[in-house]
Amino acid sequence: MSKTPLVLLPGLLCDHAVWAPQIEALGERVDAYVVHYGERDSLVAMAQHVLDTAPAPRFALAGHSMGGRVAFEVWRLAPERVTQLALLDTSYHPLAAGEAGENEKLGRYTLLEKAQREGMRAMADEWARGMVHESRIGGPVFEAVLDMFGRSSPAVFAAQIKALLDRPDADPLLPTITCPTLVLCGREDMWSNPARHQHLHARIAGSTLVVVERCGHMSTMEQPEAVTHALRQWLG
Structure with a gap:
């Protein structure tokens, strides 16, 4: 039986490690x-890179966090190439106007300054505490997240921050998504909460919503078996 081409889009500062449990578990069927974004500093440029480098003309597409936003731009550019879509721990809204948007900018650039001053892992030790379920702080998953962020660089961080601050509003795009779609998040995801995923589910006709218990933002690493099960069902 031929394998399904599956393109996996990591989130901010993430790499192959964020998808490693799923790649291993699904290896016989996908x-x-x-995708590695390099120092591309717009979601559209990242999406075009996906389309230019994808290993097949048509593929299943899964995005985690910022990767979900890249997935929206892939769909906007070339929906005919996407056979299935999985959106994990992500969101659709643009940068807020006014004080809320300015606060987001300040928070992101404060972290960038810390990374430039003290190194990526030192920045990650502060930032990642809100990314995992509180029971995992200091444990093996938390350390793996720090290692992953530590492999990146301030230049990549700066480029990806710019991409996220310039993000398009994906909400009008949601009703145009017609392929089989999985929407998944951790119950305790403080970055992209279940309410946002319920909105995605409501706006994407026929989508499946999965909320993973005892899980923060890094669902693929925190609860790999639950995420793999959902992806297996999604792949059909």
Whole structure:
């Protein structure tokens, strides 16, 4: 039986490690390709890179966090190439106007300054505490997240921050998504909460919503078996 081409989109500062449990578990049925964005500083440029480097003309597409936003732009550019879509721990809204948007900018650039001053892992030790379920802080998953962020660089961080601050509003795009779609998040995801995923589910006709218990933002690493099960069902 031929394998399904599966393109995997990591989130901010993430790499292959964020998808490693799923690649191993699904290896017999998928041909997995993890995208690396380099220092591209717009979601559209990242999406075009996905389309230029994808290993097949048509593919299943899964995005985690910022990767979900890249997935929206892939769909906007070339919906005919996407056979299935999985959106994990992500969101659709643009940068807020006024004080809320300015606060987001300040928070992101404060972290960038810390990374430039003290190193990526030191920044990650502060930032990642809100990304995982509180029971995992200091444990093996938390350390793996720090290692992953530590492999990146301030230049990549700066580029990806710019991409996120310039993000398009994906909400009008949601009703145009017609392929089989999985929407998944951790119950305790403080970055992209279940209410946002319920909105995605309501706006994407026929989508499936999965909320993973005892899980923060890094669902693929925190609860790999639950995420793999949902992806297996989604792949059909």
